[in-house]
Structure formats: C-alpha cells, structure tokens
Amino acid sequence: MVHGTPKPARRLGRAARTIAVRPPSPSALVTYTQRMNRVLDHIDNHIDETLEIAPLAEVAHFSPFHFHRIFTAWMGETLGDxxxxxxxxxxxxxxxxxxxxxxxxxxxxxxxxxxxxxxxxxxxxxxxxxxxxxxTTAARWTEELQHVRRRSNPDQVLRKADQEANAGKNDNSGVTNNTPQEFKMQVTLSTLPPTRVAYLRHIGPYGPSISAFWQQQFLPWMHANQLEGRPCYGLAHDDPGITAAANCRYDACVEVTADFSPRGQAGIALLPGGRYALADYRGNGPDIERAWTEFLRDWLPNSGLQIDSRPVFEHYPVDAKYDPESGEFNCQLCLPVKPL
Incomplete structure (x- = not known):
C-alpha cells in the first residue's frame, strides 16, 4: 500500500544513523593504518611519476570508488592536495x-x-x-638553528640578546651569523647495505612527542614481537622547516629478517643502501634537531658532497646507550650523499 511506505522509511533512517555513529573497531583502525601507510610510502617512492586514483587504491586494497573519500577523511586533505x-x-x-x-x-x-x-x-x-x-637556504638554516638554540637554552639566549640585536642591525635577512661554524661531531663516509625494517609511524610535531612515542608505543611493540637486541632506526620523512608540524611523519624502525611478518599497525620498509656521511651524536632528544641543522649547515657545504634523494635517518646500534634520568642517548646521524 502507498500509505504504508513511511514507516519502513523511518526505520531505515534510524538504522542508518546508528551505523554512522558506530565507532570503528580496533582491528579496523589497525587495518586502515597499515593500508594508508602503504599508500603514503608508495607516493614518496614514486613522487616523480603520474599517480592516479585507481593504482593507489589498489596499493591500499580499497575500491577506487571509495578510495578518494577514505583518503580525504583519513588525511584531512584531498588526494590531489x-x-x-x-x-x-x-x-x-x-x-x-x-x-x-x-x-x-x-x-x-x-x-x-x-x-x-x-x-x-x-x-x-x-x-x-x-x-x-x-x-636563502643558508639564512633559513641559520634562523632555524637559532630557534632551536633559543628553545633548548633560553637563559643563554637572554644573556646574549643585546649582542645578537646589535650584530643583526646590518643584516637584511633578519638573522645573524650566516657563516658556517666549525662542525664538532666526528664524521665518516661509509657505504651501507639496504636494510629491511619494520616500523611504527608517528604523525605530528617532532620533539618530546617522539621520545614518548618510542617509550610508550614502539619499545613495547618490539618487546611483544621479540625484537629486542636488534639495530633500530629513526626515520624523519619531513623537514619541520618546510612541512607543517601536524603533517610531519616519523618512523621508529627495527631491523628484521626477510621472513618477518608485521603485526598490528606496523609496516615493512627498505632503508636504501649506498654512500652515507655518518656523524656520531650524543645528547638528548631536543638537541638532536640542532645537530641535524648543524650537520646540513656547517659540515655539508665544506664536504665537497651534496645530499641526494634518499631519506636521512638516525641509526641506534645494538649497544646504543640511553640514560632515563638525563634523557641522553647516542646514535649515528646518517646523511645520504653523492658527489657535487
């Protein structure tokens, strides 16, 4: 009967509203995280190619019809953007x-x-x-370095405020001390082999949240998967001087064998081998950003080399030390290089 259609329509409406607000299950979140990370990795590895929706949807194992909407909801921006x-x-x-x-x-x-x-x-x-x-690269790196120093040692910066102001009066770039300084970390050149790693990904600002990510998520995950006693790596995909803090991606990685199958939100990646400049670092989490900036600003221009398109990363050997009281640790900063 025509007059009988409104009731089932209202029941379907209530059912639809119930489905829309039902939170995703933990297993669904894990699956979506793995799939979307695969897509982001694929994009970075094929950034020079034409990237269409259908092949990317296939990487994520989503239907092309739904992929664009899922990507936009997950990333907060359209695939094109x-x-x-x-x-x-x-x-x-x-x-x-x-x-x-x-x-x-x-x-x-x-x-x-x-x-x-x-x-x-x-x-x-x-x-x-x-x-x-x-x-303006040199001036920008100097400004970033000063910003990191102000953040990590505000008292010293306040004491030097007058000198900095006077030194900068004739500097049209608005920064001071653009001349590269002597680089104090020990640097060696080495050819590294490709390394298969399992990783968990952190998206958001670099800094203290990265240390918390290692302690609260990655190390417990390593323990649950019996991966202690292996070399670890920290892979920053983005430059916080270029990418908005909320969009910065960082992978905490551990070396794994060819037969290792990741569980949970973990993914698998291959750190590319080749020629790297390796700088020994000892310090705390906040200061490592300064070390990276000095590496690029002070060592690289005088090295006769240039950085290439492989990712930079931190290498934490099996015998790496960590002091929970001071927060100090040691690692190697690994900068991919090639001739000028």
Whole structure:
C-alpha cells in the first residue's frame, strides 16, 4: 500500500544513523593504518611519476570508488592536495640540499611536467620563487638553528640578546651569523647495505612527542614481537622547516629478517643502501634537531658532497646507550650523499 511506505522509511533512517555513529573497531583502525601507510610510502617512492586514483587504491586494497573519500577523511586533505603538497615539499628540500641541480631537473624529479608549472605552484605554496628559496637556504638554516638554540637554552639566549640585536642591525635577512661554524661531531663516509625494517609511524610535531612515542608505543611493540637486541632506526620523512608540524611523519624502525611478518599497525620498509656521511651524536632528544641543522649547515657545504634523494635517518646500534634520568642517548646521524 502507498500509505504504508513511511514507516519502513523511518526505520531505515534510524538504522542508518546508528551505523554512522558506530565507532570503528580496533582491528579496523589497525587495518586502515597499515593500508594508508602503504599508500603514503608508495607516493614518496614514486613522487616523480603520474599517480592516479585507481593504482593507489589498489596499493591500499580499497575500491577506487571509495578510495578518494577514505583518503580525504583519513588525511584531512584531498588526494590531489596531498600530492601537490608532497611534491612541492620534496622539491623545496632538494632545492636546499642539491644546490647544483638545475631547477628544471628538480621540478621533473617530483612529477611536474614543466618548469613554468612548477614555478607557479611553488610560489603559490611558499610565497617565493624556487630560485629565491634556494638562495636563502643558508639564512633559513641559520634562523632555524637559532630557534632551536633559543628553545633548548633560553637563559643563554637572554644573556646574549643585546649582542645578537646589535650584530643583526646590518643584516637584511633578519638573522645573524650566516657563516658556517666549525662542525664538532666526528664524521665518516661509509657505504651501507639496504636494510629491511619494520616500523611504527608517528604523525605530528617532532620533539618530546617522539621520545614518548618510542617509550610508550614502539619499545613495547618490539618487546611483544621479540625484537629486542636488534639495530633500530629513526626515520624523519619531513623537514619541520618546510612541512607543517601536524603533517610531519616519523618512523621508529627495527631491523628484521626477510621472513618477518608485521603485526598490528606496523609496516615493512627498505632503508636504501649506498654512500652515507655518518656523524656520531650524543645528547638528548631536543638537541638532536640542532645537530641535524648543524650537520646540513656547517659540515655539508665544506664536504665537497651534496645530499641526494634518499631519506636521512638516525641509526641506534645494538649497544646504543640511553640514560632515563638525563634523557641522553647516542646514535649515528646518517646523511645520504653523492658527489657535487
């Protein structure tokens, strides 16, 4: 009967509302995390290629029909916006670290079809041209280094405030001491083999939250999977001077054998081998950001080398020390390099 249709329609409406607010199960969150991490890794590994929805959906094992909506809900930005942002952020890092590479080469290496399209997108995103961004690299790294020093040692900065202000009066860049200083960490060059790792991913600001991530999530996960006593690695995918803090990705990794199958939210990745500059570091979590900046700002320009497109990472050997009272630890900073 025609008059009988409203009742089932209301019952279906109530059922639909109940389904919409039902929270996802823990197992569903684990599955989605694994799948989305695979997609993000695939994008980074194929940043120079055309990336379409259907192949990416296949990587995630989602249907193409639903993938775009799921990606947007998970990442907080559309797939197109994410791809554009990642391409530009990778390009910004390469412009800074690969000073002798032509800008067109860098544009093509991140998937832009022309230098003109790249220049327009870059200026829209960063507010300056690619050549201007490259030209201000030294000043930008100096400013970042001073910011880290102010954050980690505010008393010393206050004592030197007058000197810094006077020294900066004639500096049009707004920063002081642009001259690279003597780099004090011991650096060696070594060829490292590719390394298979299992990882858990942290998304958000770098800093104290990374230490908490290791202590509260990664180390318990390692213990549950009987992975103690193996080399570990910390892999920062993003430069916090380029990428918004909320979008920065960090992987805590442990070396695993070829037959290891990850459980939970863990993923599997391959740290690429090749030539690396290795700097020994001892200190606490907040100061490691300063060490990385000094490595890039003070050591790299005088090395006769340039950074290449492989990721930078921290290596924590089996005998790495950690002092829970002071928070001090030791590791190696691993910077992928190639000839100029």
């Amino acid at each position: 994410y791809l554009r942002r990642r391409r530009l952020e990778v390009a910004a890092a390469r412009l800074a670290g690969q000073q002798r590479q032509p800008i067109l080469h860098i544009a093509l290496s991140v998937g832009f079809g022309s230098g003109e399209a790249f220049a327009r997108a870059f200026k829209t995103h960063f507010g300056q041209t690619p050549s201007a961004w490259r030209a």
